[in-house]
Amino acid sequence: MAKITIIGAGVMGSTITFPACDNGHDVHLIGTLYDREIIERLRKDNFHIALKKYLPDGISYYQTEDTEEILKGSDLIVAGISSFGVEWFLNDIIKLIPSGIPVLLVTKGLKSLGNGEVCSFVDYFTDACDKRIEFCAIGGPCISYELAARHNTFIGICGYNNETLQKIKSLLNTSYYHISTTTDVGGLELASAIKNIYALAVAMSTGVAEAAEGIGCRPHYNAQSGLFAQSIREMKIIIKSFGGSSDNLVYGVSDLYITVESGRNREVGVLLGRGHTIDEVLEKLKGMTLESTSAVKALSEAIYEKHKKGEFDLESVPLFMHVNELMSGKKTVDIPWDKFEGCYNYD
Amino acid sequence: MAKITIIGAGVMGSTITFPACDNGHDVHLIGTLYDREIIERLRKDNFHIALKKYLPDGISYYQTEDTEEILKGSDLIVAGISSFGVEWFLNDIIKLIPSGIPVLLVTKGLKSLGNGEVCSFVDYFTDACDKRIEFCAIGGPCISYELAARHNTFIGICGYNNETLQKIKSLLNTSYYHISTTTDVGGLELASAIKNIYALAVAMSTGVAEAAEGIGCRPHYNAQSGLFAQSIREMKIIIKSFGGSSDNLVYGVSDLYITVESGRNREVGVLLGRGHTIDEVLEKLKGMTLESTSAVKALSEAIYEKHKKGEFDLESVPLFMHVNELMSGKKTVDIPWDKFEGCYNYD
Numbered sequence: 203m204a205k206i207t208i209i210g211a212g213v214m215g216s217t218i219t220f221p222a223c224d225n226g227h228d229v230h231l232i233g234t235l236y237d238r239e240i241i242e243r244l245r246k247d248n249f250h251i252a253l254k255k256y257l258p259d260g261i262s263y264y265q266t267e268d269t270e271e272i273l274k275g276s277d278l279i280v281a282g283i284s285s286f287g288v289e290w291f292l293n294d295i296i297k298l299i300p301s302g303i304p305v306l307l308v309t310k311g312l313k314s315l316g317n318g319e320v321c322s323f324v325d326y327f328t329d330a331c332d333k334r335i336e337f338c339a340i341g342g343p344c345i346s347y348e349l350a351a352r353h354n355t356f357i358g359i360c361g362y363n364n365e366t367l368q369k370i371k372s373l374l375n376t377s378y379y380h381i382s383t384t385t386d387v388g389g390l391e392l393a394s395a396i397k398n399i400y401a402l403a404v405a406m407s408t409g410v411a412e413a414a415e416g417i418g419c420r421p422h423y424n425a426q427s428g429l430f431a432q433s434i435r436e437m438k439i440i441i442k443s444f445g446g447s448s449d450n451l452v453y454g455v456s457d458l459y460i461t462v463e464s465g466r467n468r469e470v471g472v473l474l475g476r477g478h479t480i481d482e483v484l485e486k487l488k489g490m491t492l493e494s495t496s497a498v499k500a501l502s503e504a505i506y507e508k509h510k511k512g513e514f515d516l517e518s519v520p521l522f523m524h525v526n527e528l529m530s531g532k533k534t535v536d537i538p539w540d541k542f543e544g545c546y547n548y549d
Numbered sequence: 550m551a552k553i554t555i556i557g558a559g560v561m562g563s564t565i566t567f568p569a570c571d572n573g574h575d576v577h578l579i580g581t582l583y584d585r586e587i588i589e590r591l592r593k594d595n596f597h598i599a600l601k602k603y604l605p606d607g608i609s610y611y612q613t614e615d616t617e618e619i620l621k622g623s624d625l626i627v628a629g630i631s632s633f634g635v636e637w638f639l640n641d642i643i644k645l646i647p648s649g650i651p652v653l654l655v656t657k658g659l660k661s662l663g664n665g666e667v668c669s670f671v672d673y674f675t676d677a678c679d680k681r682i683e684f685c686a687i688g689g690p691c692i693s694y695e696l697a698a699r700h701n702t703f704i705g706i707c708g709y710n711n712e713t714l715q716k717i718k719s720l721l722n723t724s725y726y727h728i729s730t731t732t733d734v735g736g737l738e739l740a741s742a743i744k745n746i747y748a749l750a751v752a753m754s755t756g757v758a759e760a761a762e763g764i765g766c767r768p769h770y771n772a773q774s775g776l777f778a779q780s781i782r783e784m785k786i787i788i789k790s791f792g793g794s795s796d797n798l799v800y801g802v803s804d805l806y807i808t809v810e811s812g813r814n815r816e817v818g819v820l821l822g823r824g825h826t827i828d829e830v831l832e833k834l835k836g837m838t839l840e841s842t843s844a845v846k847a848l849s850e851a852i853y854e855k856h857k858k859g860e861f862d863l864e865s866v867p868l869f870m871h872v873n874e875l876m877s878g879k880k881t882v883d884i885p886w887d888k889f890e891g892c893y894n895y896d
Contacts, residue, residue, distance in 0.1 A: 343774035353758075354886055356775025371890075380775065380886045411700075423807045427690035428703025428727065431803035455802065456778035460770045539701055539727045543718075 203228055204277035204373055209269065209295060211237040211244070213253050214308045215282015217346040221379040222280075223258035224352075230272050231257075232264045234287065241265055255350050270298040278373055279303050285311035285496070288323065296331050304366045306359065307339040310394040314500035318507020320444070322391030324361065336366055341390040342382075342453035343460040349379065356380045358453045360390040389446030393454025396440060399498050400433035401461035402471035403525050406535055409475020417476075425537075426462075429521065432542045433458060436519040440501070443514055466490055477534050502526045517541070550575055551624035551720055556616065556642060558584040558591070560600050561655045562629015564693040568726040569627075570605035571699075577619050578604075579611045581634065588612055602697050617645040625720055626650055632658035632843070635670065643678050651713045653706065654686040657741040661847035665854020667791070669738030671708065683713055686734070688741040689800035690807040696726065703727045705800045707737040736793030740801025743787060746845050747780035748808035749818035750872050753882055756822020764823075772884075773809075776868065779889045780805060783866040787848070790861055813837055824881050842876060849873045864888070 206222045208215045211233040222229045233241035243249055244263045248256045264272050273279060279299060283291050288309065299305060305327070313326040324337045338361030349355045359381055361367050367383040375381045384390055407425040412418070434455055438448045461467055466487075473483040505522075508514035516523060520541035527533050553569045555562045558580040569576045580588035590596055591610045595603045611619050620626060626646060630638050635656065646652060652674070660673040668676075671684045685708030696702045706728055708714050714730040722728045731737055754772040759765070781802055785795045808814055813834075820830040852869075855861035863870060867888035874880050 342778065343771060345770050348769060348771040353769045353771050354754075354775060354884070355771040356778055356886065356889060375890070378886075380890050382890050407701075421810075422695060422700045423692050423810055424690060424695040424700050424702040427803040427807040428701060430806050431689065431703055431799050434799045434802060452778045452781045455781060456774040459777050459806070460774040463768075463770055537701070539703065539725075542703060543722070543727050543729050 205230065205275055206278045206280065206373065207232065207273055207276040208280040208282050209273075209291075210234050210282030210287065211240045211250075211263075212282055212284060213250075213346045214284075215280060216240075216250050216253055216257060217349045218280050218282065218308070218374070219257050219261055220350055220352060221374045221376045223260060224376050225373065227373065229258075229261045230264065230276075231261055232269050232272055233266055234283070234290070235266050238265060253347065253350055255347065269295065273299055273303070276300075276303050278370060279305045281305055281307045281309065283307075283309055285309055285323075288313065288326075292327065292330055296327065296335065299331075299335055301334050304336045304338060304361075304370065306370055307337060309339070310341070310391075310398075312392070312395040312497055312500050314496075314503060318504045320500050320504040322387055322395075324387050324391060336361065336363060338367060338370060339387070339391055339394075341394040341450075341457070343457045345460065345464065352378045354378050354380065356382075356456075358382045358384055358390055358450065360384050360387045360450075362387060384450055386447045386450050388444060389441055389448065389450035390453055392441050392444055392446045393437060393451055394457060395497050396437055396501060397454045397458040397461055398467050399501070399522065399525055400437060400458050401465070402467040402474070403521050404429045404433055404458070404462045405468040405471025406475035406537065409472040409477075410535060410537065411475075412472070413476045428539070428542070429537070430458070430462070432521050435542075436522050439518050440505070440522070443508065444504075474528055474535050479532050479534055480529050481532070498526055498529045502530075552577070552622055553625045553627065553720065554579065554620055554623040555627040555629050556620075556638075557581050557629030557634065558587045558597075558610075559629055559631065560597075560693045561631075562627060563587075563597050563600055563604060564697045565627050565629065565655070565721070566604050566608055567697055567699060568721045568723045570607060571723050572720065574720065576605075576608045577611065577623075578608055579616050579619055580613055581630070581637070582613055585612060600694065600697055602694065616642065620646055620650070623647075623650050625717060626652045628652055628654045628656065630654075630656055632656055632670075635660065635673075639674065639677055643674065643682065646678075646682055648681050651683045651685060651708075651717065653717055654684060656686070657688070657738075657745075659739070659742040659844055659847045661843075661850060665851045667847050667851045669734055669742075671734050671738060683708065683710060685714060685717060686738055686741075688737040688797075688804070689729075690804045692807065692811065699725045701725050701727065703729075703803075705729045705731055705737055705797065707731050707734045707797075709734060731797055733794045733797050735791060736788055736795065736797035737800055739788050739791055739793045740784060740798055741804060742844050743784055743848060744801045744805040744808055745814050746848070746869065746872055747784060747805050748812070749814040749821070750868050751776045751780055751805070751809045752815040752818025753822035753884065756819040756824075757882060757884065758822075759819070760823045775886070775889070776884070777805070777809070779868050782889075783869050786865050787852070787869070790855065791851075821875055821882050826879050826881055827876050828879070845873055845876045849877075 205228045207230040312320045327337045342357035371381045411422040520538045552575045554577040659667040674684045689704035718728045758769040867885045
């Protein structure tokens with residue numbers, strides 16, 4: 203039995219309690235400042251008010267004040283934070299983590315370093331603590347409530363030390379939570395981040411069809427799968443360009459697959475596809491947090507910077523360029539199909 | 550204006566009349582023995598009784614007896630035959646095709662050569678006519694009725710001569726029919742063929758979910774995308790092993806994407822997923838022609854042959870092996886998730 207401590211009682215972090223508890227571990231869940239209510243209710247009867255589900259029995263729950271104390275003696279720390287909690291984690295939490303305990307991030311996204319540089323959160327945190335702590339991360343397709351229902355889920359974890367990855371796998375792998383491991387951090391993390399952009403792009407085809415034939419019409423599968431194909435091409439180009447191996451594209455592609463089907467990026471893509479500007483879309487979806495807009499911004503800055511240095515051909519990613527245009531201005535959708543045809547040579 | 554002659558008035562062949570006519574070509578459609586009724590009705594009022602749609606004006610229609618005469622002087626011949634018409638095409642038609650006219654195949658599938666060898670139809674026909682005729686083929690995601698509705702469609706054509714590919718592209722590329730070209734015949738054709746097997750495999754997740762929660766339940770997206778991920782891995786391994794480049798995997802993956810959503814392989818996969826044996830499934834779907842069963846058979850023979858020679862590791866394709874088991878015996882579904890985890894090293 204190992205001690206597994208999860209920081210952040212949001213949906214994704216809390217869901218990791220299922221494989222952790224099913225493997226018989228001693229599981230501790232610590233809320234952030236924003237999770238006070240969630241923790242209060244969990245303490246009462248194990249019911250998670252955001253996940254709308256009872257967590258397994260036997261978990262110990264804590265408010266954020268207890269973080270330092272509880273982290274001690276853990277065999278694994280899971281950082282269940284969203285990309286919006288990254289700076290808080292960096293400034294307030296990392297210093298509380300004892301050396302020698304590996305940290306598994308569930309955060310997906312890219313950190314913009316300014317100057318057009320982006321990096322994975324694994325690298326960002328590793329650098330921030332001068333390599334004192336070993337960070338790993340989860341990638342690949344996983345809808346939280348499905349994992350919480352113990353449905354078969356197939357994901358990848360990445361990190362630089364294979365021994366640590368195997369240890370984490372041995373702690374969390376179950377009969378329904380199937381974990382592959384890879385040391386290609388750049389490839390897995392970049393794929394996880396950019397798939398949000400392309401999920402939005404693929405979903406545009408639904409909106410375009412609806413603009414022509416009415417909302418709720420039969421999907422245009424040819425167009426949707428055409429955009430899916432072009433997305434794979436461009437994801438591969440971008441990952442290669444940023445030093446990742448395309449071997450792990452499989453996680454990004456399957457994650458793209460699941461993200462097109464559901465979620466916020468889909469909603470934005472469909473609305474853009476219907477002909478709305480991004481301002482109109484954001485007005486309609488008021489209050490929704492949208493990780494892909496910041497990912498597009500960070501990535502496009504990085505790509506333009508590479509382009510200036512002669513290291514990136516903007517014409518190799520016409521779909522990305524179009525989404526970027528949509529996200530940054532008053533333009534409306536006009537999918538550049540003819541530009542895709544010439545992309546073969548970039549494969 | 551070029552003369553384009555299509556052999557076979559089935560759904561897929563007939564659909565090519567849309568881009569061909571929209572580009573202003575002189576289009577001739579010749580039915581096979583099985584298309585007599587289709588041609589008769591088309592001659593009357595352009596209505597295609599299988600596609601349930603009017604074809605464009607200006608097409609000339611012929612019964613099979615006229616084939617030899619009509620082929621003369623064509624700039625491009627499109628072979629709109631299913632994999633079940635292959636031997637007929639080989640024995641009765643190829644000899645009628647004048648030298649120097651390129652032939653574009655819409656047929657997807659693999660030809661089993663016995664002895665565990667498989668090859669693409671491009672290679673099969675090229676060899677059969679001693680390279681007298683240049684064969685090319687279409688791959689990638691395309692649902693016929695969507696192309697016939699002039700919806701955006703993004704496909705690839707493959708052949709060994711880039712000049713011919715560019716010529717075909719210039720004849721058929723339109724504002725909605727977007728054609729990429731590749732000389733990686735093995736990669737594109739193999740991907741097109743094996744995606745049927747994996748579409749069946751991915752669709753099993755729907756049946757498994759229904760067996761647990763009732764028919765029509767919400768899809769289990771995690772499982773579905775997990776099988777999608779594993780399918781991509783295995784398709785890559787198989788294509789590499791048979792000499793194709795994984796660069797063209799993009800067509801197979803997007804074709805897999807579309808095939809999971811609709812079609813016969815999906816139906817079979819769902820029924821297998823619900824726990825039926827293949828015999829029960831075929832009984833339920835009586836009368837349905839199923840190209841994937843023959844593809845599985847041909848491919849599994851070829852894979853076992855390679856395995857015997859020490860050229861293929863059967864453990865690298867656990868999902869294929871499971872489908873093969875389901876297709877060949879009385880076994881029922883039991884997705885080997887734990888075997889996928891170990892597959893990373895084969896990426």
